Amino acid sequence: MKSGKQRRTEIKDKRARQKQLQGEKKIPAGALTVCVALLAPNNSYSIPDFVRRGYYVDQPFRCVDCVKEEVWTAAQQSWWYEVAKGDVFTRALRCRNCRRKERARKVEARRVHLEGIARKESRKGTVKGD
Numbered sequence: 001m002k003s004g005k006q007r008r009t010e011i012k013d014k015r016a017r018q019k020q021l022q023g024e025k026k027i028p029a030g031a032l033t034v035c036v037a038l039l040a041p042n043n044s045y046s047i048p049d050f051v052r053r054g055y056y057v058d059q060p061f062r063c064v065d066c067v068k069e070e071v072w073t074a075a076q077q078s079w080w081y082e083v084a085k086g087d088v089f090t091r092a093l094r095c096r097n098c099r100r101k102e103r104a105r106k107v108e109a110r111r112v113h114l115e116g117i118a119r120k121e122s123r124k125g126t127v128k129g130d
Helices: 004-022 049-053 074-083 096-129
Strands: 059-062 069-072
Touching: none
Parallel strands: none
Antiparallel strands: 059 069
């Protein structure tokens, strides 16, 4: 049994598809349609721009680390929101290279942290054994 919210999103998605079939909405070249049913649930009363519009478009952005101009493509947005179930109110902040560097930095920081905890625990064990 589906909740009212799930049913409403299905109805809205179906209506949007019907409008597209009727030709009421003209989708620009390179844009991809939004499948609302695949989006992760959010507890917000507002609707993201791409959902209201009905399709994803390429969005330019500037990387916060290297300040390089990049484009978040419609295909990347579709994957992020519908497949990876990313939050619908997030935007791209870093280019691909900077995302890899940031991910590696976090992994290294986590490794160092866990090593420190293990070292601290091993010291406790040797003190108690004496």
